[in-house]
Amino acid sequence: MIQDMFRDDATKQLSLTRVSSAVVLGFNLLYALKVVSTTGQLPDLGNNWLILICALYGINKSASTWAISERKVEECPLSTQS
Numbered sequence: 001m002i003q004d005m006f007r008d009d010a011t012k013q014l015s016l017t018r019v020s021s022a023v024v025l026g027f028n029l030l031y032a033l034k035v036v037s038t039t040g041q042l043p044d045l046g047n048n049w050l051i052l053i054c055a056l057y058g059i060n061k062s063a064s065t066w067a068i069s070e071r072k073v074e075e076c077p078l079s080t081q082s
Contacts, residue, residue: 005018006018006019006022017057017060020056021053021056021057021060024049024052025053028045031043031045
């Protein structure tokens with residue numbers, strides 16, 4: 001189940017954007033844990049990290065959606081592509 005989470009929907013191969021999103025998210029969680037344990041206050045991670053994580057996710061979803069739609073066109077019996 002965990003391995004499938006990092007696989008691309010269309011190709012079933014490991015997705016670089018999903019893995020890098022998980023690494024960035026893990027880094028931020030570990031940083032927040034360190035700050036909380038050291039100072040006792042919640043850190044402000046900033047909007048740039050959230051934008052990065054969302055951008056990586058968006059790039060991944062758009063690429064897999066594009067690949068799935070191309071595959072469906074190729075499998076369509078009414079397709080006029082050669």
